[in-house]
Structure formats: structure tokens, C-alpha cells
Amino acid sequence: MNAVQPNMTPRAINRLDYRTPDYRIDKVALEFDLEPRATRVVAKLDIRAERPGALVLDGEALKLVSLSIDGRPLSQSDYVVDEKSLTIHAPPQKFTLRIETEIDPEGNTHLSGLYRSSGNYCTQCEAQGFRRITYFLDRPDVMATYLVTLRADPKACPVLLSNGNPQEEGTLADGRHYKVWHDPYPKPSYLFALVAGDLAVLEDDFTTQGGREVKLRIYTEHGKSERAGYAMDALKRSMRWDETRFGLEYDLDLFNIVAVSDFNMGAMENKSLNVFNDRYILADPQTATDADYAAIEAVVAHEYFHNWTGNRITCRDWFQLSLKEGLTVFRDQEFSSDMRSRPVKRIQDVRNLRARQFPEDAGPLAHPIRPDSYIAIDNFYTATVYEKGSEVIRMMHTLLGEDGFQKGMKLYVERHDGEAATCDQFVAAMADANGYDMEQFKLWYSQAGTPSLNISGRYDAGSGSYELSVTQECPPSPGQPDKQPMHIPLHVGLLDAQGQDIPLRLEGEATAMPGRVLSVKQPQQTFRFIGLPEPRALSLNRGFSAPVNIKAEIGGAERAFLMAHDSDAFARWEAGQQYATDLLLRRVNNGTGFDADFIDAIGLILRDDSLEPAFAAEAIALPSEDYIADQMPVMDAEAVHLARRALRRQVAETHKASLLRIYDSASGSDAYSPDAEQAGKRALKNAALSYLSELAAEDAGILARIDGQYAKADNMTDRMAALRLLVDLDVPERAAALADFHDRFKDDALVLDKWLSLQAISALPDTLERVKALLSHPAFSMRKPNKVRALVGGFCMNALRYHAADGAGYAFHADRIIELDPLNPQVAARLLAPLGRWRRVDAARQARMKAELGRILSVPKLSPETYEIASKSLSG
Ligand code: B3K
Ligand code: ZN
Numbered sequence: 001m002n003a004v005q006p007n008m009t010p011r012a013i014n015r016l017d018y019r020t021p022d023y024r025i026d027k028v029a030l031e032f033d034l035e036p037r038a039t040r041v042v043a044k045l046d047i048r049a050e051r052p053g054a055l056v057l058d059g060e061a062l063k064l065v066s067l068s069i070d071g072r073p074l075s076q077s078d079y080v081v082d083e084k085s086l087t088i089h090a091p092p093q094k095f096t097l098r099i100e101t102e103i104d105p106e107g108n109t110h111l112s113g114l115y116r117s118s119g120n121y122c123t124q125c126e127a128q129g130f131r132r133i134t135y136f137l138d139r140p141d142v143m144a145t146y147l148v149t150l151r152a153d154p155k156a157c158p159v160l161l162s163n164g165n166p167q168e169e170g171t172l173a174d175g176r177h178y179k180v181w182h183d184p185y186p187k188p189s190y191l192f193a194l195v196a197g198d199l200a201v202l203e204d205d206f207t208t209q210g211g212r213e214v215k216l217r218i219y220t221e222h223g224k225s226e227r228a229g230y231a232m233d234a235l236k237r238s239m240r241w242d243e244t245r246f247g248l249e250y251d252l253d254l255f256n257i258v259a260v261s262d263f264n265m266g267a268m269e270n271k272s273l274n275v276f277n278d279r280y281i282l283a284d285p286q287t288a289t290d291a292d293y294a295a296i297e298a299v300v301a302h303e304y305f306h307n308w309t310g311n312r313i314t315c316r317d318w319f320q321l322s323l324k325e326g327l328t329v330f331r332d333q334e335f336s337s338d339m340r341s342r343p344v345k346r347i348q349d350v351r352n353l354r355a356r357q358f359p360e361d362a363g364p365l366a367h368p369i370r371p372d373s374y375i376a377i378d379n380f381y382t383a384t385v386y387e388k389g390s391e392v393i394r395m396m397h398t399l400l401g402e403d404g405f406q407k408g409m410k411l412y413v414e415r416h417d418g419e420a421a422t423c424d425q426f427v428a429a430m431a432d433a434n435g436y437d438m439e440q441f442k443l444w445y446s447q448a449g450t451p452s453l454n455i456s457g458r459y460d461a462g463s464g465s466y467e468l469s470v471t472q473e474c475p476p477s478p479g480q481p482d483k484q485p486m487h488i489p490l491h492v493g494l495l496d497a498q499g500q501d502i503p504l505r506l507e508g509e510a511t512a513m514p515g516r517v518l519s520v521k522q523p524q525q526t527f528r529f530i531g532l533p534e535p536r537a538l539s540l541n542r543g544f545s546a547p548v549n550i551k552a553e554i555g556g557a558e559r560a561f562l563m564a565h566d567s568d569a570f571a572r573w574e575a576g577q578q579y580a581t582d583l584l585l586r587r588v589n590n591g592t593g594f595d596a597d598f599i600d601a602i603g604l605i606l607r608d609d610s611l612e613p614a615f616a617a618e619a620i621a622l623p624s625e626d627y628i629a630d631q632m633p634v635m636d637a638e639a640v641h642l643a644r645r646a647l648r649r650q651v652a653e654t655h656k657a658s659l660l661r662i663y664d665s666a667s668g669s670d671a672y673s674p675d676a677e678q679a680g681k682r683a684l685k686n687a688a689l690s691y692l693s694e695l696a697a698e699d700a701g702i703l704a705r706i707d708g709q710y711a712k713a714d715n716m717t718d719r720m721a722a723l724r725l726l727v728d729l730d731v732p733e734r735a736a737a738l739a740d741f742h743d744r745f746k747d748d749a750l751v752l753d754k755w756l757s758l759q760a761i762s763a764l765p766d767t768l769e770r771v772k773a774l775l776s777h778p779a780f781s782m783r784k785p786n787k788v789r790a791l792v793g794g795f796c797m798n799a800l801r802y803h804a805a806d807g808a809g810y811a812f813h814a815d816r817i818i819e820l821d822p823l824n825p826q827v828a829a830r831l832l833a834p835l836g837r838w839r840r841v842d843a844a845r846q847a848r849m850k851a852e853l854g855r856i857l858s859v860p861k862l863s864p865e866t867y868e869i870a871s872k873s874l875s876g
Contacts, residue, residue: 010864015319015372021142022051026186028144030134034121034152034196036106039114040065043101043134046144048094055088057135058128061113064135065100086135101134108132109783109823112378117262118221120197121157122275124268127318127377130189140188140315141420150196151178157196159219161256163187163271183271185251186418188314193270195258200225204232206239208249214239218281219258227282228259230293230674231300238301241335246409248308257281257300261749264785264826265381267299269306276303279750279786285672285715287751290679292716297339302332313413316420318377322369322445323423325381326389330397333390340676343569344614350544350570353391354627357383357547358450362630364836364876365869366448366477370423375868378826384448391547392444396427398489398517398545399441400434407433440487440521448477451486453520455552457494457538465507466494466529468538470520472548478876488520491545491568494535499565504529515542515568537561539575542568556582560601569615576601577623580647584628587643588636594647599654606658606688614680617687622647626799635840637799641763649694656695662688663705672715679717686721693725707733711740720754727762742779752779753790760794767801768808782820785827792816796834803841807848810835814852817866818859825863832856832866836873850874 027046032039047055064081067074069091079088091097108115113132114123123129131138148162154177160169164183171177199219206214216235218228235257242248256273263277280299283292309331310324337345360366360383367380369389374380397405408430412421415429423445431438454471470490474483493515494502501514507528518527537558540550559582562575579598586592605611605619625644629635652659666685670678689706696703706729710722723741726734738759745751756779760771771791774780780787795812796802802809813835820828835856838849853874856866 010375010867012373012375013377015317015370018317018319020050021137021139022049022053023055023137024048024050025137025142025144027147028189029147029149030192031149032151032194034105034150034157036116037104039103039105039121041099041101041103041134043097043099043136045097045099045136047091047097049091052093055091057086057088058084058131058138059086059101059135060084060128061103061108061132062135063102065102066098067100068098069095071096071098099135103133110826111262111264111785111824112826114194115262117260119156120195120199120221120260121152122195122197122258122260123193123270124264124275125192125270126190126268127381128190130192133192136189138189139317140190141317143186143188143314143418143420145186146181146183146192148181148183148192148194149178150181150194151176152196156198159195159197159199159201161193161195161219161258161273163191163193163273165252165254185271185312187271187311188420191269191271191311191314193268193273193275195219195273195275198222199258202226202228202232204236206236206250206255208239209243210249212250213253214250215254217254217256219256220278220282221259221261224259224278224282227284227287230283231257231259231281231296234297234300235304237297237339238304238335241301241338242305242308242331245334245338246308246331246406248413250307251312255304257303261786262784264824267303269303269310271307271311274303276300277786279753282750283674285674287716287745287748288674289717289720290674290682293674294336294340294679298332298336301335302328305331305335308413312418313416314420316422318374318380319370319372320422321377321380322385322389322392323421323426325386326369326391326393327426329386329390330393333394341612341614341680343573344612344618344676344680346543346570347573347615347618349387350574351624353383353387353547354630355624357387358549359626359630359837360384360833361388361448361450361477362475363833363839364478364873365833366876368446368448370445372446372479376825376829376863376865379829379865379868388547395444395489395546396430396438396441398491398543399519400430400436404434404436405430440485443484443486447474447483447486448480449474449483450547450549451483451488452549452551453488453490453541453546455540455550457535457552459534461534464531464533466532466535468492468518468527468529469524470518470527471524472520472522478872485521485523488546488548490518490520490540491515491542492518493539493542493566493568493571494529494532495537495539495562495565495567496533497536499536499561501567502532502535505531515539517545537565539566539568539571541574542566542571544570544574554578556595556597560597563601563619564604573615573619576605576619577627580622581628581631584623584640584643584647585631587646588628588632588639594650599651602651603655603658606655606662612680613684614676617680617683620651620687620691626797629799629840634842635799635803636842637803641800645694648691652691652694656692659688659692663692682717682721686718689721690725693729696725696729696731703729703731703733707737710737716751720758723758727758728764730764746779749779749784749786753786756780756787757790757794760791761798763798763800765801767798768795768804768812771795772812782816783823785824788816788820788827788831793831796831802834803845805845807845807852810845810849810852814856817856821859821863821866822861825865828863829865829869832869832873836869836876838873 029044031042105114112129150160160179162181167180167182169179200222202218202225204216259276259278259281267276309327411433412429451474457468459466503512505512559575559579566572625640628640692702713719838846856870
């Protein structure tokens, strides 16, 4: 039972209250008799006391059938059961506890614990789903080996899977069949998994560096296994990469992946039995975009990398979540960078960080990457814990270098393999392996908020020196009014008039190098470079060396110069982003026109054929409307939309010829491949078409190109790119294309998600009405997280329509949360964040948003998940 009584505030758990467990469970034997509405689970747990006293096991939504210790049934007075736990008053010191429970997989709409997806059984136990299967010490520092017996009807469930190695299988007297699995590696309960059903399989194999032969299997629904080929390829590349870059090898003879269509998140790293949202497995050129392929590669790698960073070394408690998530995101980002273009990957990761993490860090739900308190841990699988967590790991990498970082990783694995560890232990391994003082750096784990650096540079011609003054500041965040200065690695460079890097020598140092990483540690600090000619431009936070906001007085001409010349590709892109941001904010505030310098700089990029197309596509793309709005004291989504449209139009008018040249010369003759090079060319071609679409109303040739690309595309990337433009245009071709898309793909749930989300993010004024109508379309279901995210989540990200002045967007949002909360509280809570941004809008909208949050909070039996987000959003 997840519901709380009205007037009963759910209790917060605090990091500093951590205590080692009173009891340990060393061995777990589980037997499942799988039935859709009444699955029997027998758990035999080898338990020993660390401290004498009552044994309190977690349990939720369970029917207790029987209970015995060492073969003796317990009497009513020996134990007590409530909605969240089973307490055995006086257990012996060491014993085997046998628990029989009954659960209802079919009725499990929370998709946590054991549930059914398209008629198959699957589990999701992280963070606290195992307690919905049996009573247990459901915490990550209780690690056991698991022996699992699955019994089911062989027709309904020919496939029976769990963690580890298969041990035995056979047929029972009643015609059912069984299979026994054993996982030799002790693991916390959140890594337990089972899957049972009628599934297709794609098989392959992999030989590790050490010579271990590993069978690889990807299970999908029938008829879909041909679409798992790219995921399989990504898996093998991940396995090889982890050996070569990190020296980490796979440790079992079997690695299984199962793709299911109903899943709360992206995927789950259960030991040797990863379970995936099928959108991160299934791809073919007709149904998946280049971005989908890249995401599949990244998520397959991420889950595989967890085998070491997460499974072999897990987290002591859930406050340490970033120990495995931040580190594993860093590892998957590095993998993608090695597989694709490193600068383009960095640009995309920073875009994503700014879109999702910076607003979180600046809002009522801000928390450090290692939070101090939570009500529902599932609410803390956030962009902060994951993506900022990865940035913190990346800063250590920047400070220590690749060799130093790998030394630290090696020591971390040596010290903690097989253990449940903490973030402090990770940092200690990095510090000890390198003799590096990380004390101040550790503040990144405890302080929330995005620091700002105020930077100014001054050249003194007389002495040939350059002074860089840096002031750091971290804004207050909930529960943290005052911040300490952080240790911030700031990568800087100076360019001469030819655009070359000037070698930089810090006062007191012997060597000069082009660009350097400064350790900013004080609230105010000055760095003095000596013996240099007058620089033309200052390049800051190269490679996004720290996840901070930079404030610097850099003029338009200097930004345009950096756009053309910076040797650091990230900084080159960033110069364009900041220049565009300056122009758009000026336009929004004063209605001013746009600098010719900027328009010219975009023209230079468009005409520079030496640039990597994927980079050029990023470099000409303007910052998102949300990013611009985030820079305003009070956001105005409509004004930002109009300003950005105006700048896009001016670029399109000025550079129409170059844009048409790029578009028309892009060859469509190669057979489609999702590789980075081809994807980059498509990205540039579609970025050009996106600019040109601003002229579609007056130029029939452009509309014909868009509509023609939609109709003739031989791959989903091009088809979607064209449809994305059409959904913003008020033309008859729009409805025709949407109808065609639906009919083409009406049997493909994943593609229909795209169809739903495109309509939800349309800029047209009747978007909300259309979204409301789609709620009753057969392609939508409130019970399917992918659908909810596509349609409802898509609409809530559409700031222009979501923030409609009459509050209709907010009311729609709150209605959906209230409807979803009893069905799936985890997804409801995750969907709620946009309402928490009320401090960012004008007073009239604020009142409406707060009223909706209040309405949600007044719902009887609201889940703790939704309660936590709504209450913190209102007050935090
Ligand atoms: N560890 C899982 C997420 C579990 C979600 C819990 N609500 C996916 C991942 O980060 O790899
Ligand atoms: Zn992860």
C-alpha cells in the first residue's frame, strides 16, 4: 500500500541517521509460482543478528500466507504485520526464516515489484520494489546470494529468467515447468530480477580479454527481435570498451537483456538480467531516429557499465545514489564520446544539463548530488544525481588527468569490490591514489545550486601581463542559505589576433601552455599570466570544465571572433550560444534588432565546408526557448518565442542561398546507416531546413521541400524532422502528414509515442485542445508510462502553450497528476516538476500554479511520492 492517510505527513529519512543493519541476510532462496492474479512467493532467508532485538522487515502490497523459523510455524503473538512491515519480536541469533506471500502482478499498476507487461512477467526492484515481492531487509547494504526457482505454465511462459546462471530445469507432475537460477555474486535486493513469458530472442556471443566466453541474449516481444541488432552491437562495443579504457571485464557466462513496453524509467541494471524500456532497445531505419540510435547505444552501455559501478560495488544507502549513477553516466558519456564525435557529444550533454539540471538546481527541488533527506527515494533519480553527478566525476577527471583518474578507479575497485560503498570512499580512493587534496572539492557532494563565476580580464601592455579576476558565488537553495566557496576547475585560453592560442604562463611557474585549467578556490581570486602579447579574445570554461554559469563582459565582436576561431570546439559553440542569448534577451527587453556580427558569424559557419557537419548543426542552432527564458528575472515564454522566431527568420532571410545549398546538395543516395558521420550530415541538412521553414509561408518551394521530405523519406530521422516542422505550420499539409504518419505506423506503439509528442509540443494555439482530444485516442493510455510522457510530459515541456495566461495548461496538468497518482505514483511525481516553477512567472500565473499545487495536495490518499514533490514545490 502506497497511500497515506489524509492529515498524515509522510516521514522524511535523513542521511545522517544511517545505521548499519541490525540483521544480515546472507543467502536468499526464492520460489515463484507464477499466476497473473495470485503469484505465490516462498522466501527462505538465512539471517543472522548483528544486534539482538526485534527484526523489522519491509513489505508492501503483500498478502502474508505463512511464516516459520527453522521449520517451526510462528504463532500470532510472535510477530506483527502492518501496511509497511513485518516485525518478528524475538528471533534467534541465527536462523532460517521461511515466508510465504501472495502477490497480484496483473493488478500492479505501479510497475514496481513484480508486474505484467504485454502479458509477460517482469520485475523492477530499484529502489524499493523488492518489498512488494516478499518481506525483506530492503536496503542496499544487505547483500546476499540468490537461488531462484520459477514455476509457470510452459505455454504462457516458455521463457523463465532470473539473475546469474541457470542451474536446473524440468517439467512438474502438473504439467507446469520450472527453472532454477543461481547468482554467485552477493547483491542487494534492488538488483534482483525475474522475467517470464513468451518472448523472441536474439543471440550472440562475446569473448572477454581474459578468454571468458559470454553468451549474449536480447529478449523482445515476438516479431521485434530483428530490431534489437543495433542494441546487441552496442552491447558488444560496450563490453570491449570497458576492458580497454577501464580494465573492467564481464564476470559471468551469460548476459541477458529483456525489452518490455511498460517501464517507469529507461532501463535497469539487474545483475546479468538487464530489463529495458523497449524504446532503448528496438530500432530500425524506418522507425528510429538517429537520436534514438544514439540513446540506445548510451543506455545499453550505461546499464552494462553498472555491472562494476553499481553491482560489484554498490551503494551503502540511497543517499549515495550518485556514487553509482554519476559515475556510470560519466562512463557512458565517455563511451559515446569515444564512439562518436567528442566535441559534439560534449555540446549535447551540456545542452541537456542546462535544459534539465540547471532549472532543477535553481528551483524548489534543488538538492546536492548526495541529498541529505528524502521522503520517497524514487523522487531522487534526478538530473542532479545523474547528470550533475557525472559533471562532478568529470571535474575530478579534469583535475587528475586520465592516468590519475584511472589510478583512482583501480584503487576504488581494489578497496570496495563486493561492498556497499559511499561517495566519501570514492573520493578518498581518488585522493589517495594521486596524493591529491580533495577536501574542498568534496563540497560538490554537499552543496546544491549552480555556482556563478564573475570573470573579468585585463591586459597590461607595459608589463606584458594579463590578470584574470574570478569571483565565485553559489545562490542559496532550500535548506542551504549560505554556501562555502567551491574548488572549481576552470579551463581558460587566450587567442591572438590570428585566432591562435597564446601560450600561457602563470606568475611563479616555469612552463607556458596553450590553455590551462585554473583551480578556482577562493571567493575572489586573481590569476596573473606573464610575458604575453596583447590577446584578442578570452576563452572561458573550455570543454565546460565546470558546471557553472559564467558572467563576463564579452562584447559581440569578441564573441563572433571566438565563434570563428576558438581552438576548443565546445567554447566555439558556446560563444555562439552566449552571443545569441545576449541578442535575444536584448530583443525581449527593448525590442532591439540583431547584430550583423552574429548573422555574419552564422554565415561563416554555413559556408565553411571544413567543419564536421554534426558540429556545424550544433553551432547554427540557437539556444532553446527555455534556456533564454531561464536567463530572465521573470520568464515570458511568448516574448521569448517571438524573439527567437524573429532571429531565426533574419538568419534564414540573410543566408537563404547558403541554407538552400546545404539542403539541396545533401545527398540522399547512400543506404541509411545510423553512424555518427551520416547522422551528422542529416543533422546539418535538417537544421538548414528548420531555418528555411521560417520562410515557408511566403515561399512555396520551401513548403514543398518540407512536405516532400516528409513523404519521400526512407528513414525516420528525415521523416520526423519534416513532420516536426509541419506541426508548427498552420497549413493543410500538416493534418495530411499527421494522418499519414498515424496510418503508416498505427501498429507500432513506439512510433505512435513520437506522433503523440509531436502534437503535444506544437507551437500552434490550439495545441491544448488537440492534446485533450488525444487523451481518448486508442494510441494513448494513462497506464503506459511511455504514452504519458509523450503526450502529457510533452505538453508540459511546451512552455509557450503550458503557460497560457488563462491557466488552462496548469489545470490540465494537475488533472492528469490527480488521475495518475493512484495508478502509478512514481510516474505521477516525476511529471509534476513543471508546476514547481511558479516562482519564475508573473504574479497572475504564480497564483494559478500555486492553486493547482494546492488542489493536488488536497487529494485524499495522495502518494508519498507526489506529496513530496507537490509540497516541496509549493514551499521549498
Ligand atoms: N538504476 C536504474 C534506475 C532505477 C529507477 C528507480 N526508480 C536505471 C539506471 O540508472 O541505470
Ligand atoms: Zn544508472
